[in-house]
Amino acid sequence: MSAATANERAATKPVAPAPTTGTKVVVPKAGSYDRLTFADFAVPAPGAGEVAIDVKAIGVNYADVIVRMGLYASAKEFVGWPITPGFEVSGVVRALGAGVTDLAVGDEVIAVSLFGGYTSHLVTRREYVFAKPKNVSFEAAAGVPAVMLTAWFAIHELAHPRPGATCLVHSAAGGVGGSLVQLLKLAGCRVVGVVGRSHKVESAQGLGCDVVIDKSSQDLWAEAERHAPGGYDVIFDANGVATLKGSYGHLRKAGKLVVYGFHTMMPKSGGRPNWLKLGVDFVRTPRFSPLEMTQSSRSVLAFNLSYLFDRMDILDAAIGDIGEWLTDGAIQPPPVTTYPMADVARAHQDIESGRTIGKLVLLP
Known part of the structure; x- marks a missing residue:
């Protein structure tokens, strides 16, 4: 978009007085829900190459819980304590730093941030800001980036399933x-989804699963074998020790296991790590041997989305695809449950519980 176009667009939009004070969530040190404190701050002006955003909605991710507990390695590496969690927001451009000519004040945008997203006003790099599709609300838009980027990377950079491939997705609702279910169906795959509670079956079906296994009432691996007797081309697993061995064992030859989390190692209530359980689960976690993988012709792939923020080639390609598919209606944003930012502790409790469907979103 040209600077002239951006300037013309800006001239047509009324601009509210710039706020001078904002509010953000601050975690001073690792701990439970009481570590989610609030702090007022002077709203900064954007520097060169930066964009200032008045935040309308904030996506909540399970990774934010791990950050709060002090177990998220990249949070320690990039920020330390205190830290403001959050990877994604939607909002309206408030101001532009020097050199940013392709956006205008008042533009509706989605932004990603390497932490710092739990805030009423965000300043982030221009390359982390993308146009919000007009057919997507602020609330829904805030729930898109982290989950869709994770799914896109897992599928299109790591797994590369061919049309017709049979894939199993844990936590399919x-x-x-x-997001994995939707993108896999878009890629022409057959999808077997797994859910852990009966009330999630309908949601997984609605997302496009060809088969849904409810492991709360069915034998997970007996059902998985029944629906793919020869094994799966790809299995996507964020559970950790509870299912990793079984997932690997149910791959077909040349199959791939994609790992992007270890949720079952974490507590479902209380807000604090159970160190004894963590230790036991760490010992029980499968160690995949390169020799065995070569002999059995199966692969294990893993990644952490926070380490992709310097790969603009990947982010640009992913956001381009996701934005186009959302605009065209080929995929839908996850269903969202909203909370006032003041209720961030309740949002963390709910996402830890494993009972939620879709995305949780904070409203500043």
């Missing part, structure tokens, strides 16, 4: 799981 969750934010990432539901």
Whole structure:
């Protein structure tokens, strides 16, 4: 978009007085829900190459819980304590730094941030800001980036399933799981989804699963074998020790296991790590041997989305595809449940519980 076009667009939009004070969530040190504190701050002006955004909605991810507990390695590496969690927001451009000529004040945008997203006003790099599709609300838009980027990377950079491939998706009604289901169906795959509670079956079916296994009432691996007797081309697993061995064992030859989390190692209530359970689960976690993988012709792939923020080639390609598919209606944003930002502790409790469907979103 040219600077002239952006300037012309800006001239047509009324601009509210710039706020001078904002509010953000601050975690001073690792702990439970009481570590989610609030702090007022002077709203900064954007620097060169930056964009200032008045935030309308904030996506909540399970990774934010791990950050709060002090177990998220890249949070320690990039920020330390205190830290403001959050990877994704939607909002309206408030101001532009020097050199940013392809956006205008008042533009509706989605932005990603390497932490710092739980805030009423965000300043981030221009390359982390993308146009919000007009047919997507602010609330829904805030729930898109992390889960869809995770799903896109897992499918299109790591797994590369061919049309007709049979794939198994754990947690198929969750934010990432539901995004995996949609993108896999778009790629022409057959999808077997797994859910852990009966009330999630309908949601997984609605997302496009060809088969849904409810492991709360069915034998997971007996059903998985019944629906793919020869094994799966790809299995997507964020559970950790509870299912990793079984997932690997149900791959077909040349099959791939994609790992992007370890949720079952974490507590479902209380807000604090159970260190004894973590230790036991760490010991029980499968160690995949390169020799065995070569002999059996199966692969294990893994990644952490926070380490992709310097790969603009990947982010640009992913956001381009996701934005186009959302605009065209080929995929839908995850269903969202909203909370006032003041209720961030309740949002964390709910996402930890494993009972939620889709995405949780904070409203500043």
